[in-house]
Amino acid sequence: MRYGQFCPIAKAAEILAERWMPLVIHELLAGSTHFSDIHRGVPLMSPTLLSHRLKELEQAGLVQSQPLGGSAGNGG
Numbered sequence: 001m002r003y004g005q006f007c008p009i010a011k012a013a014e015i016l017a018e019r020w021m022p023l024v025i026h027e028l029l030a031g032s033t034h035f036s037d038i039h040r041g042v043p044l045m046s047p048t049l050l051s052h053r054l055k056e057l058e059q060a061g062l063v064q065s066q067p068l069g070g071s072a073g074n075g076g
Helices: 008-016 021-029 035-041 047-059
Strands: none
Touching: 008 021, 021 035, 021 047, 035 047
16 A cells, blocks of 8 residues: 655555565564575565565665675676
8 A cells, every 4th residue: 555645654654564574674683684584584475575575675775685796796
């Protein structure tokens, strides 16, 4: 549900009140930093939905995704 208001509480509710989102936030606050860690903490959530929720958090500026440090760009 989108409230379309400028109130900070309404804006936060639009993001954080989505289904599964509190559990994803809990996993992040508990120290999970990788997709597999978060999914392990919320095993009944589908990987597709978890990916969608993480993208929503990223679009809201609450988290940042970073590549896993593969061979590209490491000078080596």
